[in-house]
Structure formats: C-alpha cells, structure tokens
Amino acid sequence: MNRTRVSIRPLALGLPLLALTVVAGACGTTEEERLCLEMADRLARATDRCSAGTYDAVFRAFEATAGGCDNVKRVRDPAALQGACFDYFEGVACADLLAAGQDPAKLPSACHSQLLR
Numbered sequence: 716m717n718r719t720r721v722s723i724r725p726l727a728l729g730l731p732l733l734a735l736t737v738v739a740g741a742c743g744t745t746e747e748e749r750l751c752l753e754m755a756d757r758l759a760r761a762t763d764r765c766s767a768g769t770y771d772a773v774f775r776a777f778e779a780t781a782g783g784c785d786n787v788k789r790v791r792d793p794a795a796l797q798g799a800c801f802d803y804f805e806g807v808a809c810a811d812l813l814a815a816g817q818d819p820a821k822l823p824s825a826c827h828s829q830l831l832r
Contacts, residue, residue, distance in 0.1 A: 750796060751784035751830055757804040765809035767816065782832050789831040799825035 759773040768776075778784050790796055803823050807815075815821040 746793075747787045747790050747830075748784045750790050750793060751778070751781055751787040753801070754796065754830070755781075755784065757801050761804040761807055761812055765812050767809070767813060781830050786832045787830045791829050791831060792825070795825035796829045799823050800829065 755774045755777040758777055759768075759770045762768045762773045763770040781787060800823055803826065811821070819827075
C-alpha cells in the first residue's frame with residue numbers, strides 16, 4: 716500500500732496547528748466521512764478556544780489536508796478516534812495544544828494515522 720503523510724501546521728496569525736496524518740489506502744463509507752468531519756470540528760473548536768486560529772479557517776484547513784472528508788475511505792481505529800482522541804481535544808490545556816502543534820508526537824497515539832484515503 717502506498718502511504719502519503721500529510722500534516723497541517725500554519726494557520727491564522729502564523730500559529731502552528733496540530734499535525735494530523737492522512738494515509739492513502741482502502742475503501743469506505745459515509746461513517747468515515749462523518750468521523751473526519753467530527754475530527755475537523757473538534758480540532759477547530761479546541762484551536763478557536765485557545766485563540767490559535769479561527770474555527771472556520773482550522774476546519775477548512777483540516778478538511779483540505781485530509782483531501783476532503785468525502786475522500787476518507789477508512790478510519791484506522793474508530794473507537795480510539797472517538798474515545799481518547801476526541802476526548803483529548805475536549806479537555807486539552809491550551810499550552811498542551813500549542814505544544815502538540817510544534818511537536819505532533821505530543822498528540823495521543825489515538826489521533827495518529829487515523830484517516831485513510
């Protein structure tokens with residue numbers, strides 16, 4: 716399988732954004748698109764809350780980096796994405812969110828390489 720790694724970093728005011736990995740591969744359903752859109756929403760809300768970018772700009776950048784949520788064919792681990800990863804964005808301290816923007820390894824493993832296209 717050919718894998719392509721894509722990261723989102725710069726956004727409004729030049730502040731870094733969390734790196735999220737999108738991997739090329741497999742086939743999918745509308746559930747995958749829904750999870751992609753939910754991930755974009757959670758990331759955008761957390762970034763907006765921390766004044767690290769506007770909701771709309773972050774949402775659009777995330778979806779564009781994912782190659783369009785409608786192109787996501789599979790989610791590596793939906794339970795981990797919906798659990799630990801989504802929970803992270805709901806409660807993350809702004810300093811931790813900004814640190815993860817500088818060093819994606821600081822993101823929970825549940826957020827890495829989740830969206831496959």
